[in-house]
Amino acid sequence: MFSDYTATELGSIFAMQGFAGLILFAVFLLMALGLAIIFGQMGVINMAHGEFMILGAYMTYLTSNLFAEYLPGLFDAYFFVAIVVAFLASAALGAFVEWAMIRRLYHRPLDTLLATWGLSLLMQQSYRSIFGAREVGVRIPDWMAGSFPVTDIVELPINGLIVMIIAISVTFGVYLLMFKSSWGRRVRAVVQNRPMAGAVGINTVKVDRMTFALGCGIAGIAGSAFTMIGSTGPSAGQQYIVDTFLVVVFGGAASLLGTVASAFSISQAQSTMEFFLGGSMAKVLTLMTVVIILMVRPQGLFTLKVRK
Structure with a gap:
């Protein structure tokens, strides 16, 4: 596999694929952050998470067209407006879905899986x-x-760099929200002991709804970032949902550090192996490696201690 390349060529290949993996890492991270928040706190298997990402992508597409037609002088700034619009639209729909459907299915993970899978099909057809x-x-x-x-051979796309900056900024914002705010303390209290959190006056129903909305809103931001590196279609979200679940499970549910480490590991492995082995084989080997590691450490890379 490596014998056909010189040492210099291999160094350049690994550098190029490493940068490509960083862009994939940014998308994985944004998607997995939202899913980890939902799955880690609520135990909901949201199979429609990819469709919330695509909603954010379509909101970015609409915002781009509106600025191009009505505000051409401000077109260079449309992307920052689109991120906010994507977040609000996905979060609002997420809050509605939690109120209309998810709240009736708590503690029934298989039912939430089937219900959100049906929701994903409905959203795809709507798109x-x-x-x-x-x-x-x-x-x-x-x-x-x-x-x-970066070198004579390796170049870093500016749009990819912007996507990485967005991912890092959102991750830092989630950290501040979850660990440095009163709302984050309420969320962590519900995760650790829901009955006791309710007994001390925390509105667990409101926390659940806002958490689901936040997770879906972050997926919308992922969709907005996705438009910078790829085209958007009704079923594009399904290309990332399996990888996103893989990132969350491998990193450890409810672990922010685990999500970051898992997203980086999987994205870099896939990006490098795709160059030498092709996309399908790269995914197969990545999945096999993660499964073997989870057999040894089923709780994932990082775990969150909770009170029973």
Whole structure:
């Protein structure tokens, strides 16, 4: 596999795939953050998480078109507005879904899996009816085009760098929210001991709804970032849902550090192996490796101690 390349060529290949893996890491991280919050606290298996990501992507697409048509002078700033719109739209829909469906299915994980899978199919068909079956793309602002030369061979795309900055910023924001705010303390109290949290006056119903909305909103931000590196279609979210669950389980549910470490490990492994072995084989080997590690450490890379 490596014998056909010189040492210099291998170094360049690993560097290029490493940077490509960082962009994939950013998308995995944003997707997994939202899913880890939902699954870690509520135990809900949200199979429609990818569709919430695509909702954020479509909101970015609409915002791009609106700015191009009505505010062309401010087009270079549309992406920052689109991130906010994507978050609010996905979070609002997430809050509605929790109120209308999810709250009736707590402590029934298989039922939530089937219900959210049906929701994902419904959302995909809605996207086809509204936006059409063909994939759409957004026009990148001029300042996000091009790349930074790292070496004579390796270049870092500016839009990929922006996606990584977004992922790091959102991760830091989630850390502050979960560990440095009163709302985060309420969330962690519910995770550790729901009956006791309710007994001391914490509105667990409101915490659940806001948590589900936050997780879906972060998925919307992931969709907004996704438009910078790929085109958007009704079923594009399904390409990432399996990898996202893999990241969450491998890192350890409810562990922020585990989510970051898992997303980085899986994205780098897939990106490097795809170059030498192809996409399908890379996914198979990555999955086999994760399964073997989980057989030895079923709780994942990191765990959260809770009171029983």
